[in-house]
Amino acid sequence: MENLDVLAANLLSPVILAFVLGVIAALVRSDLKLPPALYNGLSIYLLLAIGLKGGVELSKTPLSVFIGPALLTLFLGLITPIIAYNILRRLGRMDRVNSAAIAAHYGSVSAVTFIVAITFGTMTGRAPEGFMPALVAILEVPAIVVALMIAFMRDGRAGSWKDALHEVLSGRSVILLVGGLVIGALVGPEGFEPVEPFFYSGFQGALVLFLLEMGIVAAGRLRDLKKVGFFLVAFGILVPILHGVLTIWLAQFTSLSVAGAAVLAAMVSSASYIAAPAAVRIALPEANPTFYLTGALGITFPFNVTLGIPLYYALAEWLIG
Amino acid sequence: MHHSIVSLKLVTIVTERILEDRLLRTLVQLGAKGYTLTQATGKGSRGVRASEWEGPDTKIETLVSEDVAQAIMDHVADTFFEHYAVIVYVQDAAVVRGEKYV
Numbered sequence: 001m002e003n004l005d006v007l008a009a010n011l012l013s014p015v016i017l018a019f020v021l022g023v024i025a026a027l028v029r030s031d032l033k034l035p036p037a038l039y040n041g042l043s044i045y046l047l048l049a050i051g052l053k054g055g056v057e058l059s060k061t062p063l064s065v066f067i068g069p070a071l072l073t074l075f076l077g078l079i080t081p082i083i084a085y086n087i088l089r090r091l092g093r094m095d096r097v098n099s100a101a102i103a104a105h106y107g108s109v110s111a112v113t114f115i116v117a118i119t120f121g122t123m124t125g126r127a128p129e130g131f132m133p134a135l136v137a138i139l140e141v142p143a144i145v146v147a148l149m150i151a152f153m154r155d156g157r158a159g160s161w162k163d164a165l166h167e168v169l170s171g172r173s174v175i176l177l178v179g180g181l182v183i184g185a186l187v188g189p190e191g192f193e194p195v196e197p198f199f200y201s202g203f204q205g206a207l208v209l210f211l212l213e214m215g216i217v218a219a220g221r222l223r224d225l226k227k228v229g230f231f232l233v234a235f236g237i238l239v240p241i242l243h244g245v246l247t248i249w250l251a252q253f254t255s256l257s258v259a260g261a262a263v264l265a266a267m268v269s270s271a272s273y274i275a276a277p278a279a280v281r282i283a284l285p286e287a288n289p290t291f292y293l294t295g296a297l298g299i300t301f302p303f304n305v306t307l308g309i310p311l312y313y314a315l316a317e318w319l320i321g
Numbered sequence: 322m323h324h325s326i327v328s329l330k331l332v333t334i335v336t337e338r339i340l341e342d343r344l345l346r347t348l349v350q351l352g353a354k355g356y357t358l359t360q361a362t363g364k365g366s367r368g369v370r371a372s373e374w375e376g377p378d379t380k381i382e383t384l385v386s387e388d389v390a391q392a393i394m395d396h397v398a399d400t401f402f403e404h405y406a407v408i409v410y411v412q413d414a415a416v417v418r419g420e421k422y423v
Binding site for chain 1: 403404
């Protein structure tokens with residue numbers, strides 16, 4: 001498919017249209033809102049499903065194939081918060097604490113962006129490697145630790161470092177992803193078969209419902225765009241592209257396929273909005289949540305799922321394909 | 322039959338959900354024997370809390386002696402007032418089975 005056709009196919013997919021519907025519902029002040037229990041249930045289902053599938057695939061993958069992409073992912077998780085922090089400090093002239101808080105979000109990963117990237121690849125006939133969910137688990141935590149360390153070292157502050165680390169490691173996304181990977185790897189393809197229909201057939205539908213809620217939430221953050229200023233809006237679009245380009249450029253030196261590199265780029269460019277906000281609220285309470293939540297949810301997530309993901313696929317195709 | 326009524330303090334804390342675990346641990350350390358939790362939403366100086374991404378706020382109520390009430394108020398004020406959305410207040414309470422709470 002030509003790139004523009006691919007872009008149109010993404011924008012007209014049920015997942016993205018449901019996201020747009022959520023945005024519209026919020027803008028017209030509809031009373032539409034997913035009950036919190038349903039929203040939580042869907043996120044548990046989605047995270048466990050990708051963990052299990054990733055674990056099953058991991059059990060079939062030789063270590064020699066997995067080790068390159070895994071090390072690359074770990075490296076990107078350590079370097080992207082440092083890049084983001086320096087851009088915020090030097091170009092944005094932002095204070096240390098807010099820079100570190102935002103850097104924690106942009107270094108870590110949004111699992112839903114990852115799922116949308118996988119779905120997009122499958123839809124356009126380019127399935128990425130099956131072990132990609134294991135890379136999400138690798139990418140989630142290091143960036144938050146690095147960003148918090150920057151804030152703590154520079155200010156020589158004590159703070160509740162322990163509570164923050166506990167919040168990340170015991171958070172539902174890490175438990176479900178890592179737990180799902182371990183279960184999937186232990187039971188293997190045959191053990192997974194009986195439960196596969198439940199986690200496979202309902203997956204796309206659950207994603208559509210989840211994106212509907214994400215649209216409502218993202219539109220709620222749009223009201224704060226004026227408060228965060230032009231710099232952060234530009235940051236929320238350009239830094240993900242920068243991280244995506246860096247990822248794809250480095251991915252060509254590993255065994256990753258075109259689709260694998262594109263999905264990894266979407267992961268690295270995405271901003272966490274589940275694990276990172278909880279940890280940052282505890283460790284850096286004086287950082288302004290309006291900055292990091294509006295950036296992650298109101299700017300970067302909508303950009304990535306609509307334009308970013310097709311862009312990363314096009315770039316990966318061009319550089320690696 | 323009349324039960325003897327004892328005077329205690331009812332301490333109420335309304336705050337961000339994310340502080341719940343930490344606060345409950347501290348309450349017990351300071352001498353609270355129990356607590357009641359309720360989901361809460363509302364509006365205050367930090368804006369409407371119901372729509373926050375972290376989820377609804379939490380209301381913690383605990384019946385304690387006057388000394389423990391003072392310790393809880395001091396701890397909450399010193400630790401959380403600066404950066405978090407938090408309300409704490411204390412009321413007089415008359416309870417039966419007063420020995421349960423101290």
